Amino acid sequence: MLCALFTCADLAMAVPNPLLLETPREIDNSYQVDRTDYEQHIRQLQHILAVRAKPHAKSALLSTRIRIVNQGLAGAFSTQGGIYLDIALLDLLSQFADELSLAEVKDDVYHQMEFNLAYAAALHGSKQLTLLDSYNVVDYAEEQWQYLWEEKQRSEQVIFNNILGFIIAHEMSHILLGHERTVQSRFPDIGDRKPDNMAWVQHRRTIELEADELAARICLHALLQPVMLVPWLDLNETRRRYYGKSAEYPTAAQRITVVNKAYEDIVGIQTKDIDLNEVSPLAPHKDVMQHDILLFLEEFRKVRGFRQSLLIGLDEMMLELLGNGISAADVGGFLYEFIQQKRDLLNGARDNTEVDEAIQAVERGAKGKSVDIAKLTDNLEDAGIGEYVMQMFRDQFETMPINWDELLSQLQILRAAPVQFAQGLDYTYFFANTRLRWQPDVFQALQSALPESEVKAKRLKPYEIGHPVRNALPTYEQRLHILQTWDGEYP
Numbered sequence: 001m002l003c004a005l006f007t008c009a010d011l012a013m014a015v016p017n018p019l020l021l022e023t024p025r026e027i028d029n030s031y032q033v034d035r036t037d038y039e040q041h042i043r044q045l046q047h048i049l050a051v052r053a054k055p056h057a058k059s060a061l062l063s064t065r066i067r068i069v070n071q072g073l074a075g076a077f078s079t080q081g082g083i084y085l086d087i088a089l090l091d092l093l094s095q096f097a098d099e100l101s102l103a104e105v106k107d108d109v110y111h112q113m114e115f116n117l118a119y120a121a122a123l124h125g126s127k128q129l130t131l132l133d134s135y136n137v138v139d140y141a142e143e144q145w146q147y148l149w150e151e152k153q154r155s156e157q158v159i160f161n162n163i164l165g166f167i168i169a170h171e172m173s174h175i176l177l178g179h180e181r182t183v184q185s186r187f188p189d190i191g192d193r194k195p196d197n198m199a200w201v202q203h204r205r206t207i208e209l210e211a212d213e214l215a216a217r218i219c220l221h222a223l224l225q226p227v228m229l230v231p232w233l234d235l236n237e238t239r240r241r242y243y244g245k246s247a248e249y250p251t252a253a254q255r256i257t258v259v260n261k262a263y264e265d266i267v268g269i270q271t272k273d274i275d276l277n278e279v280s281p282l283a284p285h286k287d288v289m290q291h292d293i294l295l296f297l298e299e300f301r302k303v304r305g306f307r308q309s310l311l312i313g314l315d316e317m318m319l320e321l322l323g324n325g326i327s328a329a330d331v332g333g334f335l336y337e338f339i340q341q342k343r344d345l346l347n348g349a350r351d352n353t354e355v356d357e358a359i360q361a362v363e364r365g366a367k368g369k370s371v372d373i374a375k376l377t378d379n380l381e382d383a384g385i386g387e388y389v390m391q392m393f394r395d396q397f398e399t400m401p402i403n404w405d406e407l408l409s410q411l412q413i414l415r416a417a418p419v420q421f422a423q424g425l426d427y428t429y430f431f432a433n434t435r436l437r438w439q440p441d442v443f444q445a446l447q448s449a450l451p452e453s454e455v456k457a458k459r460l461k462p463y464e465i466g467h468p469v470r471n472a473l474p475t476y477e478q479r480l481h482i483l484q485t486w487d488g489e490y491p
């Protein structure tokens with residue numbers, strides 16, 4: 001489970017088995033191994049959650065039996081004082097943690113979005129969820145792969161633990177808050193527990209939010225971070241829509257609000273203003289049909305492919321400039337300007353009639369006819385385009401002879417304005433993934449060329465064998481010890 005691969009050069013050739021969604025697992029050897037693994041994780045998390053819990057929560061956390069079932073539904077529930085987690089849920093979480101950790105190591109938010117969409121597509125279609133291709137660069141040395149793989153492992157464990165910890169705490173909260181009893185007394189007839197019954201929907205939403213808030217508190221007292229839930233909520237929303245259960249559950253925004261409340265009370269800060277659109281490529285209000293999902297997915301793959309190929313091109317260009325004796329800081333400045341120009345171009349113009357006039361002029365130029373450059377410059381200025389691409393055009397007009405064909409193709413991109421590609425051009429991604437990250441001096445000089453506003457990209461640490469970016473994780477015993485000796489206060 002947690003050892004899913006990061007594409008070590010030779011491992012990359014092996015195609016992992018796809019995860020079969022919403023189907024019971026075959027009871028074979030790998031089932032037994034995974035189940036034992038999961039059971040150990042769950043027991044450890046029960047102890048970790050219990051260490052600092054209030055007395056009655058503590059004894060419930062320690063004594064409640066958590067059983068793994070194999071019904072082929074990626075869900076969790078609690079009934080009659082017991083908690084049931086389906087192995088399909090644990091498998092899905094495991095694969096999710098695998099992909100999210102990769103996205104984290106690569107600082108690639110698009111990777112996660114693509115996975116969530118691939119999940120939606122698989123759920124509606126083949127039910128087979130394969131891992132995304134993890135990297136586009138395969139000629140790293142073995143020790144470099146090892147380094148990245150360890151980075152990913154650490155991140156993956158954190159994600160898996162935080163989310164599974166929250167799932168357990170959430171089910172435990174239903175038990176602690178006596179929700180099953182209130183449901184039975186208020187809705188004794190199971191037939192009334194339907195999404196078209198407003199009273200039921202309201203009640204269900206209320207108890208889910210209550211369980212979320214208490215779970216967030218239990219987790220924070222155990223030094224687990226419920227904020228990791230956000231992308232996971234998105235995946236779950238997809239599943240609920242698939243089963244037509246969306247209405248019964250609170251929205252992701254409502255759930256984040258109650259989690260934030262717990263953060264405010266216990267940690268003293270809000271997690272951060274999370275823009276849900278940033279993590280969810282699906283419109284929250286709309287039932288996305290299968291063909292929409294496939295369309296979205298195709299779009300994401302295109303943007304991701306574009307970023308990857310641009311990255312490879314930029315790396316080559318930077319190596320060449322460095323090889324020609326240009327200083328790393330100057331290369332960084334050049335890189336910044338180049339990406340800004342590209343971004344301006346892809347973002348398009350405010351006024352396309354001016355762009356159309358410019359295109360007609362350039363077409364005349366391409367046919368060898370005379371072009372009024374001053375008029376052309378005016379057109380572009382009036383079109384309302386970014387300053388970097390405006391400067392690029394000015395430079396091109398001053399270069400003799402003017403390359404009309406290249407100008408034309410640039411203006412056509414400007415006219416088409418494929419903005420989704422512009423959004424894919426972020427410095428954090430390029431800086432996190434450039435091969436120059438393996439050369440600390442060069443990397444830091446490149447970073448120094450970025451403006452202060454590029455906070456995340458400027459904060460990235462270079463890769464150095466023997467110096468992991470992420471700290472080593474404490475063992476289970478160390479975590480227990482930390483919790484036992486902690487005064488319970490967040491700094």
Ligand SMILES: [Zn+2]
Pocket residue numbers: 170171174208211
């Ligand atoms: Zn619940």
